[in-house]
Amino acid sequence: MTLSASPALLEKTALETYVPPAKPSLIGLSRADLAAALGGIGVAASQRKMRAQQLWHWMYFRGVQEFSEMTSISKEMRSQLAEHFTVARPEVVAEQISNDGTRKWLLRLPSGVSGEKAHEVECVYIPETDRGTLCVSSQVGCTLNCSFCHTGTQKLVRNLTAGEIVGQVMVARDRLNDWADRETPNGNRLVTNVVMMGMGEPLYNFDAVRDALLIVSDNEGIGISRRRVTLSTSGVVPNIVRAGEEIGVMLAISLHAVRDELRDELVPLNRKYPLAELLQACRDYPGASNARRITFEYVMLKGVNDSLDDAKLLVKLLKGIPAKINLIPFNPWPGSAYQCSDWDQIEKFSEYIFNAGYSSPVRTPRGRDILAACGQLKSETEKLSAREREALRAMAMTD
Numbered sequence: 001m002t003l004s005a006s007p008a009l010l011e012k013t014a015l016e017t018y019v020p021p022a023k024p025s026l027i028g029l030s031r032a033d034l035a036a037a038l039g040g041i042g043v044a045a046s047q048r049k050m051r052a053q054q055l056w057h058w059m060y061f062r063g064v065q066e067f068s069e070m071t072s073i074s075k076e077m078r079s080q081l082a083e084h085f086t087v088a089r090p091e092v093v094a095e096q097i098s099n100d101g102t103r104k105w106l107l108r109l110p111s112g113v114s115g116e117k118a119h120e121v122e123c124v125y126i127p128e129t130d131r132g133t134l135c136v137s138s139q140v141g142c143t144l145n146c147s148f149c150h151t152g153t154q155k156l157v158r159n160l161t162a163g164e165i166v167g168q169v170m171v172a173r174d175r176l177n178d179w180a181d182r183e184t185p186n187g188n189r190l191v192t193n194v195v196m197m198g199m200g201e202p203l204y205n206f207d208a209v210r211d212a213l214l215i216v217s218d219n220e221g222i223g224i225s226r227r228r229v230t231l232s233t234s235g236v237v238p239n240i241v242r243a244g245e246e247i248g249v250m251l252a253i254s255l256h257a258v259r260d261e262l263r264d265e266l267v268p269l270n271r272k273y274p275l276a277e278l279l280q281a282c283r284d285y286p287g288a289s290n291a292r293r294i295t296f297e298y299v300m301l302k303g304v305n306d307s308l309d310d311a312k313l314l315v316k317l318l319k320g321i322p323a324k325i326n327l328i329p330f331n332p333w334p335g336s337a338y339q340c341s342d343w344d345q346i347e348k349f350s351e352y353i354f355n356a357g358y359s360s361p362v363r364t365p366r367g368r369d370i371l372a373a374c375g376q377l378k379s380e381t382e383k384l385s386a387r388e389r390e391a392l393r394a395m396a397m398t399d
């Protein structure tokens, strides 16, 4: 498929019914599961571990897309593998490249129910001078309904599989030509960081996210170190400590409010896990230290959570937690009830936090012309009305 670089040519189209592939993909399997899959097609027990290791290298280090390219594996074995499996990633249905270099891929996934419409998720690549960050989704839609988030308004929800999560990183490496080969034995190092900040609540899809991130950070494969992988959660308290123990990645908390009444409204999960419990889970997060700080995300909503009293309370709440604060200008979407704080208010807020000793970078909105900024990820499985689409386009273009 040829993908055009021009966003204008890449209007999303309605999905036809998706027919899932007949052969399963090996992407997303752990080494042990790979060995078991090989056993299932008759590979001798004595060979499985070694073959799994070879496959691992070709799949996750070299990124090849066909068994025929796995030249260290015998021809016979390669055709046996191709008979039963693929190394397919999610299908890319559109690629958009923003004028600031941000890229967004729209990926098509099987619905999981025969005859039902296919699902879509988006995955966004944000290049910066010293790094390239990939924003990855964990679910189609989200079961939570944060009042300022567009993804939360999407009705259709399903968990992504580990393969679909790892597959997003692999699609990015494919499209950016970022795999290791003879000329570039360490890849081009374009995708250096991964953030689980796309669609969905990663801690509500714990097992798949864990399995996927262990593959992403495996240094014999994709090799993105755990310190460069960040998992963002709206506060699923019981799974926060598990994330530290079982995955060991960096943690980001979508805080957004410093009083329970307001957080109950903005992040309704707060009613189940209120601030005191959430902050205790952060204090207990394994591996947090001044060198490995927890990021607190704080979306700036005009007249709602952006006063200096809020800033003061924020500093007080985070006392004793190795923290950094990430102020996110609110990205409006059609029908949203909020406005982004005025710039001088964001600066005042940021200055207060800075003077209290916190680094408080304001996240620059990226890729607005292709609607790739935070909270604007909402797949077209649920169609926007023509009016909403116009409003989105106008917003994106005038920013």
Ligand code: SAH
Pocket: 142, 146, 148, 149, 150, 196, 197, 198, 199, 200, 201, 202, 232, 233, 234, 253, 254, 297, 299, 328, 329, 330, 331, 332, 333, 374, 375, 376
């Ligand atoms: N569900 C997870 C991860 C995905 S959301 C979570 O909530 O943490 C990634 C980040 O984008 C979160 O901090 C979220 O609160 C923020 N976000 C959502 N909608 C936004 C919007 N419209 N403008 C700015 N940030 C938004």
Ligand code: SF4
Pocket: 142, 143, 144, 145, 146, 149, 150, 151, 152, 198, 199, 200, 201, 234, 254
């Ligand atoms: Fe879900 Fe996160 Fe959006 Fe809340 S902010 S609705 S948890 S994706």
